[in-house]
Amino acid sequence: MKLACSDNKVNVIYGLFVALTGMLDLIFIFVSYVLILRAVLSIASQKERLKVLNTCVSHICAVLIFYMPILSLAVIYRFAKYSSPVTKILMADVFLLVPPLMNPIVYCVKSQQIRNLILGKMCQKES
Structure with missing residues (x-):
């Protein structure tokens, strides 16, 4: 009983620190992409602008693929306390497997070349 009712300030401070670190990470990523987009839109050539935006979209997708499982896992652990343990385990596996694979x-x-091959295969199946 004594251990369960002990002071938990360290746990609260650590949780707050981890949450703020994650939020700062997302804020810095957002600000960097705003600055990148501002620089890209100042490029005069339309072709070069599209090439750079294509690279930016790939980076944004990679960041989203990394952060979405983390955020959903955090939400499940925080707010779905009575959810099935299988759900939590599956989400943890998704967090570990999906970002490196995607x-x-x-x-x-x-x-x-790969894009044209995929589109060609998709168009053949529809016909």
């Missing part, structure tokens, strides 16, 4: 796919789809 990162090469995001950057490969950017390649023109």
Whole structure:
């Protein structure tokens, strides 16, 4: 009983620190992309602008693929206290497996040859 009712200031401060660190990370990423987009939009050539934006979209997708499982896992652990343990385990597995597996796919789809091959296969199946 004594241990359960002990002072938990350290736990609260640590949780606050982790939450602020995650928020600062997202804020810095957002500010950097705003600055990148501002620099890209100042490029005169339309072709160069589209090339740079294509790279930026790939980076944004990679960042979203990394952060979405983290955010959803945090929400499940914080607010869904009575959810099934299987749900929490599956989300943790998604967090561990999806970002490393999807990162090469995001950057490969950017390649023109692969994109044309995929679109060609999709168009053949529809016919």
